[in-house]
Amino acid sequence: MAQADFAYALAADPAGIPLGVSIFADDARLRGDMEDDVAQAGFTLLHTGGLDELMAGHARSLGELVLVDCPQPDGKAMAALTRLDERVSRSGARLIVSTSMEYLDTVFGCCSQSKPQFLVNAIRAERVIALGRALADLPNMRLRELSEDDRLNLLRLTEQVGRIAERLDRMDKSGGGWGQRAGGGAFRFESPSEGWRAEPELIRKPRPPLPDARLVRQVLAHRRARAKFFDGDLFADPAWDMLLDLTAARVEHARVSVTSLCIASGVPPTTALRWIGQMVDAGLFVRVEDDADRRRAFIELSDKAADAMARFFAEVGKDALAMA
Template identity: 75%
Template sequence: MAQADFDYALAADAAGLPLAVSIFADCDLLRGDLEDDVTQAGLCVRERGNLDQLLAGDARALGEIILVDCPQPDVAAMATLARLDGRAAKSGARLVISTSMESLDVVFGCCSQSNPQILVNPLRAERVIALGRLLAETPNLRLRELSEDDRLTLLRLTEQVGQIANRLDRLGSAGSGWGQKAGGGAFRFESPKTGYRAENELVRRPRPALPDARLVRQIIHQRNARGKFFDAELFADPAWDMLLDLTAARVEHCRVSVTSLCIASGVPPTTALRWIGQMVEAGLFDRVEDDADRRRAFIELSDKAADAMARYFAEIGQDILALA
């Protein structure tokens, strides 16, 4: 069977106008790579510049897609990201922001409206995949009149590229034990399957109490221990690992930062961020702004998720919890 042809002309909206992309990064080499990738993806580069050009002057017309590399944002950059987030939410523009793990909480806190793709220390392959996801998910997009089946095929291809990039990155890293994954690098797509949704209505009966936090932490410890002897990818279940971590935190009356939750997920931060977005949309996680610092945000279990977790633990029984 012939391979699908994805060498399309300039991507266009429903009216046939080329999609424009704005690129802002301080690194000249990175800007060049981004421009090449944008062009290869069939998009049109409207402008490219460093962060100072984005920060300085009055508001400017920006592209439908805005790529920003902001590894260590200062106060001015944070303010600009917040304004950019608001503009994108109102205009429908799509944001892709790359940053460092150290600045993840700050960047996440600045972007509460537009649901951007946030990439953490990304490889070039991850940036390309982010563009592919935008093309596959953007409604009313004309890519040489792609059919819906073609669009799904494109999305699956981006997932496959992510898996390949992950393995190539691992092969290029040294120092990991037998059967274990080397640190860093590209992510794997593990989004919930089509049609996934949280249960809408829970049985109306008194909710049992959540279990002791120490017991939940013991379960988490046991799950993490498997990674000492096997490749952790064999057991990757970020949604469940994050649910467990937030359950323990709720019992302990502790707040969980985005960075901490990404670590608890057991998958690379970029993958974890996509999962967090999915769980927020499903009504299982709540984003809670920090009253003391509006630039920060925390993630908590929603009441619906807490109810479901309490009933789950009551269902499996205290006598077998330690074996979970």
């Protein structure tokens, strides 16, 4: 699918200084696409090269945004990515990392400080959306002055654009299919509302126990069965599916990798990763480092999320959940 020709104003800080970008990718064609995308987005390209240049660790200005493509990182690349994550975190820049599903856990474990955007087997439209989100998140940028509602609306819009682009990309390759909707998916990208929190009088009561993990798994199985008969986008609810999966894991005393959680979400990995980031920021999920291997990380329910899930299951009841 041809890339749309958008014209953007020069991306600059409030003082008018152009925002710089560095790109590291071994695939020359992909690197060329990334260069075109950052140019169209109004950024100034400071440096572009292969992963070997990132691993060399030469002192240079990386700019306000760094794009890295590492589909199959080896030990040296992982070490370089860890150093880059720390450097980006200290500088206040933004990091976008694309990888493969096979190496997602490895790459996720290397990036614990900078809160990067992760892209998995990304199409070009997803990279363009990631650039827009990075621009919105940069400190002291005009988009930071938007209200929270405006920012959420912007994120919803970019998500819808991504879904449309993904669908068009599939149609372009396969010729389309019966039952495929022409518009964006039903998935909405938004922060969990304040309403999920327990009422003050409930907080003082003892928390009910979490339900049997087998019941939670049954609910998840029923939800996934719908995709056999209906377009899965109709019921896309990644936040809830991930909450259910982590609830069952907490009862089972099992650890959940980011790859496993992406699969449980029922949406594309890149979308799931955006949700995971939102849920961590909202205090519902917690990133837990692996004590045995600092390059690995797991996702768990926070205590307040576990409390809310326990109260939900207690209020709704086992019989009603079994029919969900």
